[in-house]
Amino acid sequence: ERQREAPLDDATTHCCATPEQRAYLRSVYRYFNETRFDGLLPLDIPVRLSNRMRSALGHMMPGERSDGDRYVVEIALNCDLMLQGNGAERADTLLHEMAHVADWLESGERGHGASWRAWASKAGCQPTRLYERPVHYRRNRRQSVLRVPPLPSAIRGI
Secondary structure, eight states: OOOOOOOOOHHHHTOOOOHHHHHHHHHHHHHHHHHHSTTOSOTTOOEEEESOOSSOOEEEEEEEOTTSOEEEEEEEEEGGGGSTTOHHHHHHHHHHHHHHHHHHHHHOOOSSSHHHHHHHHHHTSOOSSSOOSOOOOOSSTTSOOOOOOOOOHHHHTO
């Protein structure tokens, strides 16, 4: 097992998620880790929401220690993905970023190359860099997104 650094706190990462949204994201991450990545990914990777993203839907921030050991600082998702009507986009974006996690930790690759596309295909997300489906965005970017989507039934029992 690779050593991991402690997750960053909310003040450091600028997370705008409510505690309920954090619990939702953690549950979905764990479910996808088990069902799409065979439990390979670390459970302690912070998954946060960002209200700073303008065009991106998510990102994975890789890290590397001085001894060359790779880890993941965080996964961040655009908070607009929590809006009603963005369920498929939210799942696809989280899977996309988790494919980056797997690719970074296993091969040290950071982009959208062949190894990432293989992980994306295994995970069942679109193996593309750009998302072509329409995403619902807030009209007022200053408005907070407090919605917590219901967990899919498959996750509720876990």
